[in-house]
Amino acid sequence: MLSGSLNGKQGEIRHQKGINVSLPLTKMIHSVFLINASGDIFLEKHWKSVVSRSVCDYFFEAQERATEPENVPPVIPTPHHYLISVLRHRIFFVAVIQSEVPPLFVIEFLHRVVDTFQDYFGVCTEAAIKDNVVVVYELLEEMLDNGFPLATESNILKELIKPPTILRTMVNTITGSTNVGEQLPTGQLSVVPWRRTGVKYTNNEAYFDVVEEIDAIIDKSGSTITAEIQGVIDACVKLTGMPDLTLSFMNPRLLDDVSFHPCVRFKRWEAERILSFIPPDGNFRLLSYHVSSQNLVAIPVYVKHNISFREGSFQGHFDLTLWPKQTMGKAVESVLVSSQLPRGVLNTNLSASQGIYTFDPVTKLLSWDVGKINPQKLPSLKGTMSLQAGASKPDENPTINIQFKIQQMAISGLKVNRLDMYGEKYKPFKGIKYMTKAGKFQVRT
């Protein structure tokens, strides 16, 4: 039935287009469908002639084959089209393309769309998109022209289409005014396309957050298999006019591999290791970096674990203790331990010396919200696990994932030296914050 309707549809389109039998295949993005977790297409947008929704059936097939949503292949070929999808916030953003195009191009673009939605609506959920469907449509219309990205800089988009706020929605409803910018977006024409023109603030402030994440794999015996530090500098810059900023580091040599926001002058970095840029207005990611692997990574948290199953007793022993290490006197906070226990585990009977632990018998997910680690009184989680009667002892041991935060410290030792502003007269308020977090921090047992 479906395929029948599909063919009918395509015949229809061909017919409408007229005599040309072999139309040139157009590159780039043809259409985008948004699909929610339960498999409904709740939004569609076409940039060229309409592609029937039924093309998504191929996607649903692939979704069925994949056991987990994240295992749906990002690229699915169908007889006439290719579907490229990304999964964000439990929504599949499916782009339909007709011919050869770099897949990353489409993927990167879809992610940019999601980022923009998030930027506009605070969250990118199905409800938020449905509530703001007109804004979403206007955004998509501006972001792509004929399937080729046109305006993807959030500063330009905000000039074109004002983000909805409660107040503005109210005012618009009463007065019938619009959320489409009255002014023509001059940003698109300027040499600084990422910055809005005519920015004005009463309080001029620039905040920079240096956030480092530790990715690590610790093996059974506690030795580090791999550990690396990835960092980002997120900025929130609210400065009037056209400020030109330079940010320098005390120890720029630490940075091994960097990627920049387009505003950063690359040559200056190459020559002087100074970040020189005219910032976009508002929030943006200035820089992401990787700390060179020559530097040994200090692991701030260690885990002593003893998880064992005895043959024949249908009982398992569980013992976990955390202790902080190499934190330079800073407290390790918001510690969250989670572990996927083997399928054979029926339930757990554990006691935590601090924090709350939960075990979901269906998903077998154990999570322990530890909170802050007090070095004097180490948090521990002990007890037994009950196994399915008759089942043999699971031969796999669970992996423990740990999340934590350490405020006021960049674990790599990176330090910002100074921030200078040129081009404007006023004196801005400058702030810098350091934080270390766990990235993908795993302990194998």
Next chain:
Amino acid sequence: MTTMQKLLQLPVNAVNIVKTVQSQVQGQSQEEDKSPVLSPDGGQQTWYSALQPDELRHLRPGGSGGGGGGGGGGSSGGGDQDERATLDEGGGFQNQPLRHDDLKEMLDSNKDSSKLEAMKRIVAMIARGKNASDLFPAVVKNVACKNIEVKKLVYVYLVRYAEEQQDLALLSISTFQRGLKDPNQLIRASALRVLSSIRVTIIVPIMMLAIKEAASDMSPYVRKTAAHAIPKLYSLDPEQKDQLIEVIEKLLADKTTLVAGSVVMAFEEVCPERIDLIHKNYRKLCNLLIDVEEWGQVVIINMLTRYARTQFLNPNINESLLEEGGGGEKTFYGSEEDEDDEEEEKEKKSEAAALAKRKPYVMDPDHRLLLRNTKPLLQSRNAAVVMAVAQLYFHLAPKAEVGVIAKALVRLLRSHSEVQYVVLQNVATMTIKRRGMFEPYLKSFYIRSTDPTQIKVLKLEVLTNLANETNISTILREFQTYIKSMDKDFVAATIQAIGRCATNIGEVRDTCLNGLVQLLSNRDELVVAESVVVIKKLLQMQPEKHSDIIKHMAKLTDNIQVPMARASILWLIGEYCEHVPKIAPDVLRKMAKSFTNEEDIVKLQIINLAAKLYLTNSKQTKLLTQYVLNLAKYDQNYDIRDRARFIRQLIVPTEKCGALSKYAKKLFLALKPAPVLESPFKDRDHFQLGSLSHLLNAKAGGYQELPDWPEAAPDPSVRNVEVFALLERVTTLTSVPEWTKCSSREKRKEKKVEKPFYSDSEGESGPTESADSESDSASGSESGSGSEESGSGSESEESEEGSESEEEEEEEEGEEKDQKKKKNKEIKKPVQESESENSSEEEERKNERKRRQRKNDSESESEEEEDESESESSQSESEDSDSEAEVKKKKVKTAQTKPPPKPAKTDNKKGKKEMSLLDLDDFEPAPSPQVTPVNNFLSNSLVTDLEGLSLSDNVLSPATISPSSATKSYELLHRITGEGLSVEYCFSRQPFSPDANMVAVQIEFTNNTTNDTKNLHMEDVKLQSGMRVKEFPEIELLPAGETTTAVMGIDFCDSTQAANFQLCTHSRKFFVSIQPPVGELMRPVFLTENEFKKEQGQLMGMNEITEKLMLDVKCRNEHAIVQRVITAANLSRVPCGSDKECRFSGRTVTSSSLVLVTVASKEEGTAQLMVNCEKMVIGTMLVKDILLALTQ
């Protein structure tokens, strides 16, 4: 719904209104969803409704009744149904048509707010894929609505439905046509955008016209939109291809970053095969690349990859030859050795061939340029850009340089899982060819339990590819952890990976085998089965050593149920029954028992086993075999029945067919080559990496094959461009202008090649002369390539190049004549002089006199055409006189078209008090109208003063010696964009009296309209940090047809960044920007030779930049050099004794840093340029500019 109601609903969320209304509205179209035949978006329905909307309305309820049971079109799931339910409760069906009427009413109302409301609902319908086509007439009326948002939403609607309602859509066209003429570039652009998005075939000619017009629009933004429109039109009507290619060609020549990405996209869609269009734009694209927006970068890089593959030589030509035969990584088994020998032979041959050619590989500088300019983009935040650069390096870079991409790719692994997925696929392909590149990052591919399975499998693939003797132990240890994973698919993949490691690395084969055998006792059957399959493959390599493993596996048949594994075991036992003579028959016995319950694949192997045993051990197994064959004879599967019949005939000798049974043993027990466990990514790199086709490992529609490297490089001179084009620098903020460095190198190179044509000795006839110049050119370019690490191509090519550039020279000359007469005039002059300098001074004077005389003679004649075959001297003379005539003409013109300078001056005097500047006007004898003369007078006179000693041409008319073009004037506002107001500016080189740190910019306003322009002033100055501007005083009135000048000061802060501001009249505002050439950022200072040398001594090392150059033929004497340098930069000459050295000095305007320039000319037109400047950036840029000035 009243306003009151709206207000009441607001707290929940205003959008709820939209939602409810939306769902009400949608009722109508939702019925369509229920129809089993129609797809949910109801395209077919619209087709009907376009024809007969009224009738349809009656039909609908019936249709929904009939189709209701169908339950929607598959994809529309629960959410829609819920809504439908609520709708039904609301009893909306009867009212549906009215609801749409409601919307129509709202659209017809004259209140913008209700129109907007209606449009919002309609757009919401479209967004959900509901049909709103019957509203087309009502909507299209609003296309000219004043309200911007209504307009935009109408556009959205129009673009969506125009295709279906072509006739009605035509109503809107005139609105867009009007928009195309709008003075505002953004409105022009948006009109073109919508017009080109309407897929209505009738308007193809209109679109074509609009695109052509927009392609030559003043605004780069409109041109960008034109580039976007090209593929749209092409997909609508492919017959327009030829015309569109013309437009593309034109837009490719565009120099703005804004246009570059879009036009290359258009190129890729319309005519990717026309690689020849790229030649002339290649260098420009390379240089602009870093400033193009990120999406454009991806497209350009991919295109340039293809381009480079057709134009340059394989940089790895030597290595790839070695690699293929000698790699030896896969040559473990004897069976391959033969092949290897063959390959080696091949290799030898090709190597011999390569030797015969005796062509050491030298990279084309353009190839180098591409690599150099794309490298910084590895730092992009955009994964697609990074990938594009990575694939470019992989396909184009010399092996030693490819490594740089590894780090960037590994960085992408931190990104979203979809990005990881694509990157890992590409890394997997790369690791096969270039393993070493990713080896340092081995640990980045370690697998975490939280990775999605598809990522795990890909990482595993990479790890396997990276495995070698040194790291195999770590990798195996890592694999051991993976085997314990809960993700069984992943475990299976790991076992496969172990198998591959074992086949590839001989040292660990036994370890792996033992490990795998241990896995045979795993509880998970899948794991065991996978192990069996892998073990089978491994054992095939050395069966004799491992009979105990085979025995062990034979035991497994009792437990393992996975068919593939059972089949594998049986095959293994059959194949190596001689190693396990006792067990094999027993296994067959067991299998015979369970034969009927086995899977087909197992049954086939049982038959196989039986046959083999029968052949080797017929005594024990004869009966068993017959039993099995009998069972198989009546099997349900015809494959099995066939096989049984075939085997019976083959192995059991009968009278009928004894012929083959003799060979039965050979047939069954032949030595079988071990399977090669290969990566599925092997040879995937014949697809361009990063492409969709590569990812799918199948050619996607529209994929452009990555061409093979050419055997011999095509002529590189096709990429040569007129240097003038390159001169116009486009600098934006993101790049310090240093990027031009490379291009200037290229340019230099180019020039060196061209130069010798000019260097023909006197008396020889013009540039068409060939024999001499060819050898000259070769030597010239050789010396050039010597100074650089990467020279040009081979010698043989060079001569080709030479002759090519010759032609080009001619072209250029032609063009020069056409367009740059003025320039020509100046360039030609020094030639003569340089020639005359070769002779003695006396002779020179004589010549001079003669020339002047002749000039006077020829002045009287009409000299419109030039004869190429004329002798050099006479040619130049004629040109002289030509230019003279030209000047005269211009004089006349100025007299006609413009008010004479004096009245203008008095005007100015009235307006403001720039006395000092304007007074000098009176002295200005140069008649050239474009030039604001003032300034050069000073530098001019200085030059002439200084040169007075050596040259006697003080007497000459000022036009000949004055570097009148020194003050080149630049366009600030074109007459058309400025709506009749045209503005030009030049750097007057006068000290700016209000502020010594500012550069004086003289601005000339011309009012070409018939109305007066009032209140000319500037506003909204946007500057880079540290820059300052002193605005020019407001010009209150500029009468129609009048011209006036004003002077403003800009402190450029010693940078070449542009000063942007708005130029305002009483009615309009224009965005303009002034960008200084670096030479204008300084003021002359007078130094003595000693002072100069002293200062120079203090500016050594980093502050000194030296470049060798080949002087332009017309610029071989001191005078010409001085003139050109001073034209290029606002410097003063330092007197010196030697005429081989010219020195110049100046200070930067803002920071007063010294700028010292030395040009030392040597024999045969070579010279050395040295710039000493504290400001290194200024120094480098100045070097470039002066180089250009001297070599052109």
